[in-house]
Amino acid sequence: MQVAACVKWVDLRPEVDRVHGTVRSVGGPGGAGWGISEADRAAVEVALQLGAVWSAPVAVVCAGPVGAEPVLRELLAAGVDRVVRVDTGADQPSHAAAVELAAVLSAGQLGADVVVCGDHSADRGSGTVPAFLAHHLGAAQALGLVRVEPVAGGRVRAVRRLDGGRREVLEAAVPMVLSVEGSVAELRRAPLAATLASGGREVEVRPGRPAHHVEPPRTRPWRPPPRVVPAPAGDHALDRVVQLTGALVERNPPRTVELAPAAAAREILDQLRTWGYLGADGE
Amino acid sequence: MPDVDAIVVGAGPAGAAAALELARAGRSVYLLERGPFPGSKNMYGGVVYGRILDTLVPGWWDEAPVQRWVTRRATMIMTGHQALTVDFRTESWGRPPYNGATAYRPDFDAWLAGKATDAGAVLVTSTTATGLLRDGDRVVGVRTDRPDGDLTADVVIACDGVNSFLAKEAGLYPHTDPANFTVGVKETIALPREVIDERFGVRGDHGVDYEIVGCTGDVPGGGFLYTNTDTLSVGLVLSLPALAAGGTRPEELLRRMKEHPAIAPLVEGGEVKEYSAHVIPEAGYDMMPELSCDGMLVAGDAAAMCLAAGIWLEGVNFAIGSGAAAGRAAARALQRGDTSNEGLAGYRSRLESSFVLADHRKLRDAPHLVMSDLAQRQLPGLACGVAERMFRVDNPEPKPGLRRILRQELKRNGVKVRDVVSHSLRALRTFG
Numbered sequence: 105m106q107v108a109a110c111v112k113w114v115d116l117r118p119e120v121d122r123v124h125g126t127v128r129s130v131g132g133p134g135g136a137g138w139g140i141s142e143a144d145r146a147a148v149e150v151a152l153q154l155g156a157v158w159s160a161p162v163a164v165v166c167a168g169p170v171g172a173e174p175v176l177r178e179l180l181a182a183g184v185d186r187v188v189r190v191d192t193g194a195d196q197p198s199h200a201a202a203v204e205l206a207a208v209l210s211a212g213q214l215g216a217d218v219v220v221c222g223d224h225s226a227d228r229g230s231g232t233v234p235a236f237l238a239h240h241l242g243a244a245q246a247l248g249l250v251r252v253e254p255v256a257g258g259r260v261r262a263v264r265r266l267d268g269g270r271r272e273v274l275e276a277a278v279p280m281v282l283s284v285e286g287s288v289a290e291l292r293r294a295p296l297a298a299t300l301a302s303g304g305r306e307v308e309v310r311p312g313r314p315a316h317h318v319e320p321p322r323t324r325p326w327r328p329p330p331r332v333v334p335a336p337a338g339d340h341a342l343d344r345v346v347q348l349t350g351a352l353v354e355r356n357p358p359r360t361v362e363l364a365p366a367a368a369a370r371e372i373l374d375q376l377r378t379w380g381y382l383g384a385d386g387e
Numbered sequence: 388m389p390d391v392d393a394i395v396v397g398a399g400p401a402g403a404a405a406a407l408e409l410a411r412a413g414r415s416v417y418l419l420e421r422g423p424f425p426g427s428k429n430m431y432g433g434v435v436y437g438r439i440l441d442t443l444v445p446g447w448w449d450e451a452p453v454q455r456w457v458t459r460r461a462t463m464i465m466t467g468h469q470a471l472t473v474d475f476r477t478e479s480w481g482r483p484p485y486n487g488a489t490a491y492r493p494d495f496d497a498w499l500a501g502k503a504t505d506a507g508a509v510l511v512t513s514t515t516a517t518g519l520l521r522d523g524d525r526v527v528g529v530r531t532d533r534p535d536g537d538l539t540a541d542v543v544i545a546c547d548g549v550n551s552f553l554a555k556e557a558g559l560y561p562h563t564d565p566a567n568f569t570v571g572v573k574e575t576i577a578l579p580r581e582v583i584d585e586r587f588g589v590r591g592d593h594g595v596d597y598e599i600v601g602c603t604g605d606v607p608g609g610g611f612l613y614t615n616t617d618t619l620s621v622g623l624v625l626s627l628p629a630l631a632a633g634g635t636r637p638e639e640l641l642r643r644m645k646e647h648p649a650i651a652p653l654v655e656g657g658e659v660k661e662y663s664a665h666v667i668p669e670a671g672y673d674m675m676p677e678l679s680c681d682g683m684l685v686a687g688d689a690a691a692m693c694l695a696a697g698i699w700l701e702g703v704n705f706a707i708g709s710g711a712a713a714g715r716a717a718a719r720a721l722q723r724g725d726t727s728n729e730g731l732a733g734y735r736s737r738l739e740s741s742f743v744l745a746d747h748r749k750l751r752d753a754p755h756l757v758m759s760d761l762a763q764r765q766l767p768g769l770a771c772g773v774a775e776r777m778f779r780v781d782n783p784e785p786k787p788g789l790r791r792i793l794r795q796e797l798k799r800n801g802v803k804v805r806d807v808v809s810h811s812l813r814a815l816r817t818f819g
Contacts, residue, residue: 137493139423178513296533299511300417 105160105258105278108216109151109184110205110237111144113168113175114227127228139175140166142286143222149289150252150282151220152183157254161185163216165208167192173307181294181302188214192312202236204312209241213310216241217258217278223248223285234283243279250285389539391415392721394529395508395546396516396553398425400703401687401710402546403499404443408714410506414721417538418500418508419531421515426496428548430573430665434487434596434613435495436704439742441484443711444502448485452494454615455594456480457487459587462698463649465601469771470649472597481593489594489613489620499707516547519556519683525727526557526682542717542726543683546710549668551676551689559676559685565627567670569608569695572637573622574645576657580617586653587614598700601767602644606630607758610644611700612653621645621654624667624695626758637664667702669695669758672751678738679731686713692743696753696817697762705743712737752817761810765802772796 115129117137130137148164155162163186164179166172176187190204209216219241224231231247238245250271251263258278263271265285276282294302336347346352363371376382395406398420406418422428434457440447459476480486504510520528520537528539545553549568554560578586587595599610608625623641630637645654668674668691675691678684686692687706694701716734720726738744756762776792797804 174512293533296511296514296531296536296538299514299533300509303509 105158105218106163106214106216107151107155107158107160107218108163108165108209108214108220109144109148110209110219110221110233111140111148111164111166111179112222112225112229112233113138113166113172114141114225114229116141116226118227120228125228129227138171140172141222141226143224143226143284145222145291146284146286146288147220147222147282148179148182148184149291150284151218152292153289154218154220154252154254154260155185158258160217163188163214165190165205165214167205167312176307177302177305178294178299180305180307181298182292183294183298186308188308188310190310190312202233203240204310205233206237206240208310209237217280218260219243219281220252221281221283223283231283234281238281241279241281243281244276245281245283246274246276247281247283248285249282250288252282252284252288389528389541391417391538391540393417393542393544393717394419394516394538394540395544395714396529397421397546397548397687397689398500398503398510398512399429399496399546399548399687399706400499401689401692401706401713402544403496403503404707404710405544405546405686405714405717406500406503406508407443407506408711409718410503410508412715412718412722414718416503416508417540418503418510419514419516419529419538420500420510420512423513424493424497425500425510425512426491426493429492429496430571430663434700435490436487436701437485439704439707439711443707444499448483450498451488451490452498453488453490453592455489455589455592456485457489457596457613458593459589459595461595461597463597463599463602464767464770465599465647465649466767466771468648469775470647471771471774472649478593481591487596489596489615491615495703516553519543519553524681526680529553541682541721542731544710544713544717545683545685545689546687546706546713547689549666549688549691549693551685553683554676554685554689557680557683557685559678559680561676564670564674565631567668567674567691568627569624569667569669570627570630570637570664571622571624571667572641572662572664573620574641574659575615575661575663576619576621576654577617577660578619578654578657582656583614583617583619589614592616598698599644599650600697600762601771602647602650603640603763604635604643606633606635606640607763609757612650618660619654619657621650624669626669627666638662667695668693670754671695672744672747673754675747678735679728681727684713684717684731684734686710692747694746694750695757696750697757698818699746699750699753705747708741708743709738712741712743750817752813756810756814756817759810761802761806765800768800769796769802772799 115137116139119128119130151162162184164184165188166176167190180187188208192204209219219237221234234247246262248265249262250265253261255261261275263273266272336344338344392414393409393416395402395418398418406416409416458481461472461474463470463472515532516529517532518530519526526543530537545551547553594614597612602610603623606625606629608623610623612621625637668688686709692705692709713734716737719733720730773792773796
């Protein structure tokens with residue numbers, strides 16, 4: 105069994121445009137305000153706890169520049185057995201980073217059975233990397249967890265946050281990808297001697313592909329295509345406006361119906377057929 | 388056998404300078420920092436004067452992370468609706484070897500600590516020294532907040548900042564008087580670089596430093612405003628006991644200063660990026676602790692080496708100067724194999740012969756003068772009143788003589804001539 109945690113090197117205090125929500129990093133990736141998020145630290149702690157229960161080695165994989173290495177050595181001092189840094193650069197898009205991380209975590213390299221990630225990075229990340237990793241690794245995914253308890257046999261019982269303050273309790277088995285919120289666990293303090301010794305410990309480096317920026321496709325609200333309509337006839341402007349707007353044309357008033365869900369769905373489909381949006385076969 | 392030759396607690400300017408000197412002397416040294424990186428806990432409301440770095444890091448101005456070189460220094464005296472400014476500028480401060488600069492402490496402190504680690508010091512971050520290890524009366528190391536966190540050394544240099552717990556635990560501060568401290572509050576306000584250039588009349592990497600008196604209402608203190616590349620730092624330094632007694636929040640006092648007609652046009656339209664606060668050892672020489680004991684030295688703010696003398700508001704240079712002296716003294720003591728209080732006595736003599744203690748001793752009365760009722764409450768009204776009367780044209784009345792204006796303004800502001808004479812003599816003795 106191999107347990108791994110994935111962490112991302114991010115600007116912990118990025119500037120966020122209050123109107124557009126765009127995120128801008130302050131300073132370079134080696135800057136003072138850069139680090140790994142609380143959620144990623146919690147992920148490392150959860151990985152260490154799982155490794156301790158299952159007697160499994162724990163590795164940390166980080167997508168980040170060389171400036172991340174002092175922080176990664178702190179993780180070695182805290183008890184992580186192995187650290188791999190994927191040299192992707194700090195501005196790597198999440199999906200590309202996930203591909204790089206998945207390559208390192210895959211059976212050909214680390215062979216991670218359990219991967220723990222933070223739920224999303226501090227630079228307003230979308231939280232998609234864990235899902236991408238699960239896809240690439242062909243693993244089960246349990247995301248947005250607020251509690252993780254190891255169970256024997258490579259299984260975990262986890263509690264997941266849902267909307268409206270509700271919780272979902274689920275069990276997952278290896279291979280699996282978990283993503284945890286920052287409140288799940290506090291990363292343990294490394295002993296002083298280990299901290300002092302970690303300065304000479306090795307951080308494995310795997311070359312990443314050069315960073316490239318991918319603009320996500322822009323989605324816009326659907327607008328109906330323009331229709332050519334004949335010019336309204338009439339001598340008077342008011343007649344032409346009435347004709348254009350159809351204000352005096354008789355039409356069916358809107359209906360309000362209260363039905364059970366199944367009946368409501370049937371009613372909607374019938375109405376769509378009436379308007380001609382659906383064929384008789386529902387296509 | 389100790390773990391290391393020396394432990395320096397605190398990777399601010401004093402600690403970094405001490406570690407740098409020890410490492411250069413070939414000593415093994417651990418530099419402990421409680422924050423995640425040097426400078427992460429620090430705050431500064433003035434100008435970094437780098438002359439002390441000339442010998443420590445030759446050519447420092449080519450690499451130090453500076454925001455702007457200060458080429459304009461202004462002292463502003465204000466009342467609720469008036470302001471009188473003495474404004475000095477010189478282009479010679481804008482070229483090597485420069486005079487002072489504005490800087491972001493996280494950048495500056497990290498840079499200086501980097502010099503120490505380059506020289507061989509080991510930086511240990513996110514580690515707080517929670518207490519001293521002793522062998523009898525002798526300090527033999529520190530206890531940290533990490534598991535198994537005891538660390539021993541032949542000498543400990545406490546650069547753990549104002550309100551130093553290590554110096555207190557060592558018994559070097561016999562008693563602490565809150566009146567010796569002020570609290571500094573500061574806003575960092577973002578403005579486009581070209582707007583700052585235009586408002587403050589500077590170009591390129593030149594900047595401005597304003598020191599302000601009369602801007603703190605009923606609380607004794609002062610204000611400051613200085614330019615960074617694309618931000619302004621605006622803040623107040625406030626007497627701690629008066630602040631506690633008055634009940635007005637410091638941010639409210641800062642808001643009032645920012646709304647003053649002399650300040651508002653300078654900061655308007657800016658976006659507040661950061662608000663921070665820090666305690667300052669204000670009383671200088673009169674509050675300094677014993678500087679050493681067996682196995683331990685104290686430097687920087689931990690030893691109250693911050694100069695708050697009205698026209699001179701300096702701290703980083705005193706921290707670097709005292710830290711470097713502590714490092715050299717410790718290295719010398721280690722070389723001789725005597726790190727007892729007697730063996731470390733070279734520290735004090737080094738400070739005595741340098742600007743660090745010489746300036747503090749000479750200006751020991753300055754903080755009291757600056758915080759006096761006359762300077763805080765009466766002088767601003769007097770100075771601004773005299774200026775207004777002098778520049779006002781009251782035709783068809785003839786111009787009044789300066790003596791008449793002065794006499795009337797003294798009376799209007801409730802200032803007694805004997806107080807002015809007495810303070811002037813004290814000021815002459817202090818600053819003369």
